[in-house]
Amino acid sequence: MSRTNFVALLALAVLATLAGFSQADALQSLRASKDVVITIVVTPSPVAFIPNRAPRSAAAPATNVALAGLLDDPLAGPRQIASSSQVAWDVAPGEGVMVAQVPVQPAPVPVQFVAQPDPNAKYLQVTLTTPELDAPYGTSVYPCAFQIYTYYDLATYALNDYGYGTAKTGTGTFPIENFPSTSYLSWAVPDFSPTYTAYWNSGSPGEKVWTGALKQAQTHCINLTVVVPNSLPAGTYTATIQYNLLVN
Numbered sequence: 001m002s003r004t005n006f007v008a009l010l011a012l013a014v015l016a017t018l019a020g021f022s023q024a025d026a027l028q029s030l031r032a033s034k035d036v037v038i039t040i041v042v043t044p045s046p047v048a049f050i051p052n053r054a055p056r057s058a059a060a061p062a063t064n065v066a067l068a069g070l071l072d073d074p075l076a077g078p079r080q081i082a083s084s085s086q087v088a089w090d091v092a093p094g095e096g097v098m099v100a101q102v103p104v105q106p107a108p109v110p111v112q113f114v115a116q117p118d119p120n121a122k123y124l125q126v127t128l129t130t131p132e133l134d135a136p137y138g139t140s141v142y143p144c145a146f147q148i149y150t151y152y153d154l155a156t157y158a159l160n161d162y163g164y165g166t167a168k169t170g171t172g173t174f175p176i177e178n179f180p181s182t183s184y185l186s187w188a189v190p191d192f193s194p195t196y197t198a199y200w201n202s203g204s205p206g207e208k209v210w211t212g213a214l215k216q217a218q219t220h221c222i223n224l225t226v227v228v229p230n231s232l233p234a235g236t237y238t239a240t241i242q243y244n245l246l247v248n
Contacts, residue, residue, distance in 0.1 A: 031157070032120035032245040035164060036146060038185070039132045040175060040237045042228050124159075124245045125149040135226045143190075144221035148243060150210075151217040155248045161187075162206030163199050164240035174232055175239050176201050185239050188223045196225050199241060206244065 130145045150159050163176035163183065172178030175185040179202040186196040189210065200207040212218055 029247050030244055031152060031247045032124035034120075034124050034126045034148075034243045036126055036128070036241045036243065037131075038145070038224070038239045038241070040185075040226060040239065041132060041134050042232060042234050042237065043134060043136055044234045120245075123151055124243065126243065133224070133226060135228050137228045137230055137232075139225060139227050142224045142226070145224040146222050147219055148209075148222060149217070149219045150212055150245060151215070152212065152245065152247050153215050156212065156214055157245055157247045158211045159209040160206040160244045160246060161200060161209050161241055162203060163201045164242045166201040166203050168202045172201060174237050175226060176241075178202075184227045184229070186225045186227075188225075189220050190223055191220050196223070199239075204244075205246075206242070209243070 125148070127147045127149075128145075129147065130142055133140070133142055133145070148159065150157065163172070166172055166176060166178050168179050172181065176183045176199050181201070183198040183201050186198045187209075188194060188196045192210065197207070210218065210220065
């Protein structure tokens with residue numbers, strides 16, 4: 001084989017490889033993305049209340065003669081008034097009783113908020129129904145914690161998810177641990193299957209939730225389950241899940 005033919009074949013191989021990568025990129029084009037933040041409040045088990053049954057000691061009898069006389073006749077004895085620097089008064093000195101004054105507050109500065117429409121709402125929407133999960137120790141199930149709407153009008157599509165900020169190595173935090181640990185937070189789409197899947201914790205591109213045909217609008221509930229280990233301190237924890245709409 002001549003050198004010219006070898007160079008030509010090599011060039012064709014490079015072009016074919018680049019074309020393959022281009023097609024792969026096209027199959028995974030990101031059209032819309034949403035972050036879902038779930039708050040998990042871990043509460044300890046209630047502790048039974050045990051009243052203090054220790055016997056109370058009997059009160060000592062009053063033996064002070066002056067105290068006994070005061071109880072018999074509170075007005076007995078000379079009248080006493082407050083005094084200071086040998087000047088006596090019944091009320092505060094000066095020009096009378098001082099009344100607290102309310103300071104004058106400056107006029108509020110008007111602030112105008114302009115709401116901008118979500119440009120991706122046509123294709124991907126998330127509606128939280130249970131943004132806070134009260135989780136005791138053990139396993140808890142939360143039906144339809146949120147809903148997701150998907151649609152695309154130019155091609156077929158797929159919805160993927162993964163734990164935001166997760167990676168293939170490292171130490172994650174409850175409830176979505178980093179790989180290779182298993183997440184304590186799992187999901188299921190009851191319309192499709194009752195099986196729960198631990199959230200993907202190896203970063204992008206994540207795992208497939210469902211697919212859609214051209215111009216197919218879908219709305220599905222996402223059920224959640226949380227496992228709280230006994231070693232976890234009580235407190236408030238958050239989980240951020242990123243949902244991506246990938247189009248072909």
